[in-house]
Amino acid sequence: MHLDVGAIAAAALGYLIGSIPTAWLVVRWTVGKDLRHEGSQNIGARNSYDVTGKAWIGVLVALADAAKGAGAVAMARLVSGEFLGIAAAGTSAVIGHNWSIFLGGRGGRGLAPAAGVALVINPLPLVLWLLMYLTGYFVIRRHVHVGNAVGTLGIAILIVNTPGALLRAAALVEPFQVVEFKIAVVAMCIAIMIRHIEPIRQLLQQRSD
Numbered sequence: 001m002h003l004d005v006g007a008i009a010a011a012a013l014g015y016l017i018g019s020i021p022t023a024w025l026v027v028r029w030t031v032g033k034d035l036r037h038e039g040s041q042n043i044g045a046r047n048s049y050d051v052t053g054k055a056w057i058g059v060l061v062a063l064a065d066a067a068k069g070a071g072a073v074a075m076a077r078l079v080s081g082e083f084l085g086i087a088a089a090g091t092s093a094v095i096g097h098n099w100s101i102f103l104g105g106r107g108g109r110g111l112a113p114a115a116g117v118a119l120v121i122n123p124l125p126l127v128l129w130l131l132m133y134l135t136g137y138f139v140i141r142r143h144v145h146v147g148n149a150v151g152t153l154g155i156a157i158l159i160v161n162t163p164g165a166l167l168r169a170a171a172l173v174e175p176f177q178v179v180e181f182k183i184a185v186v187a188m189c190i191a192i193m194i195r196h197i198e199p200i201r202q203l204l205q206q207r208s209d
Helices: 007-020 022-031 045-052 055-079 081-097 111-121 124-140 144-160 164-170 178-208
Strands: none
Touching: 007 055, 007 081, 022 045, 022 055, 022 111, 045 055, 055 081, 055 111, 081 111, 081 178, 111 124, 111 178, 124 164, 144 178, 164 178
């Protein structure tokens, strides 16, 4: 695994695409509210729905955020022919979504763009994440952030231990590199978990009150 100009350019492009604050823009344009000061203040699909009360806005934001992840990968394939560039762009899109340069470092929690990345590179992590989410939600506690955290932690562990042959069989892009893909998945999971620390902390505080 080595860095090249194409991979660096793909990562930078991925970050910029991920940084587009779709939730903030949609809510601002439709109802005139600033998500940075409304609801949970998270710049994502769920808070878009909570603040506006409109399901179609939440769905639109979720799809747009997923499209950012998929679009970053698509652009990376044009900029860099190596899988490292593709993986870097996908990871950077999630980081950009979570810490947008256009909102001074504010952002969402990264699940939708990560799903978009998985859908176009390798859907296996997304399938496993959904299974882990349901396990966390229904077995541990019926709370979306608990499900998200369990799904994210679980998928990081599962993908690291998934045989390379299985990952290659589910891959949708060529060339595909197992080690680079595993690193990208773990990096995206870390970015997602960091943004879930605060809601989990608030949930635990509510239980102790």
